[in-house]
Amino acid sequence: MQQTDTGAPVPLELARRFSVAPMMDWTDRHCRFLHRQLSRHALLFTEMVTSAAIVHGDAPRHLRFDPVEQPVALQLGGSDPAELAAATRLAHDAGYAEINLNVGCPSDRVQSGRFGACLMAEPDLVAECVRAMRDVTDRPVTVKCRIGIDDQDTEESLDRFADIMVAAGVDALYVHARKAWLKGLSPKENRTIPPLDYERVHRLRTRLAPLPVMINGGIETLETAEAELVHMDGVMLGRAAYHNPMLLAEVDNRFFGAPTAPVTLEAVMQAMADYARREAANGTRVNNVTRHMLGLANGLPGARQFRQILSVDACKPGADASVILRAFAAVDRPVLAVAS
Structure with a gap:
């Protein structure tokens, strides 16, 4: 891999080669500051913040981050295009490098608010949200989704969802390689019980090229992550990076070709x-x-x-x-x- 200058973070498009997933109650600004001590170049994500909390609540508190965290993306939850646009405008002004819309969280609380994975059943509404967000920022607007929900056919429904996102102008997709079962499984069970289908995400990436598509779900080692880069534009690790953060110390060298000194x-x-x-x-x-x-x-x-x-x-x-x-x-x- 071509080596990169380690004095500054890499461009966002390259940072997506390796990202740390947004995780509720975990990837707050203190967590992200820690992760940035270990990797200069990985893309970091906030935990999901609802558009309502930003627009109607304490926006400075929700949007606060240390400049050292860059590149950092804000993940929003919501389904009201106007409210998401207002939250995106505030995120733009706060300096986030990317604004991501959550269409993958399967929790009951999220469903009751009509956002998260349940929105995979309403791709036209998600497209309206993406367009509204793009209208108020020049920062990339991206979507994180599952390969499907409940009884959806993951071939037909995922292709249709992705095509509608592309038509709406989405800048990239992050795809968790599992279905979300909104009826019958808890959020914890949804992280492990639905089978992983990496090959489905590989086919999606080939079909959508050159749109960047990153893969998430069940990736626990850097070796597995490196193998996925043969097929994908980037990989996203969640709990493995959180519970064993020192693995991030190898990321800059292995994924970005940065000749960094060992992180102690x-x-x-x-x-x-x-x-x-x-x-x-x-x-x-x-x-x-x-x-x-x-x-x-x-x-x-x-x-x-x-x-x-x-x-x-x-x-x-x-x-x-x-x-x-x-x-x-x-x-x-x-x-x-x-x-x-």
């Missing part, structure tokens, strides 16, 4: 301690940062104590950024000044 746990922990100290000045509790860091020491001696310090001690009254360096000290006894 020491450097990550120091950066996160500095970040937690800055955030504390704005009222952020340290455990809101450390809860995303529990998997950093997986497989290392002292990992159990590492997790205990970050999950238990970080919640105690008066806990501060020093718990992060204490957790690191439990792994390999480094020589580090513990600052409060």
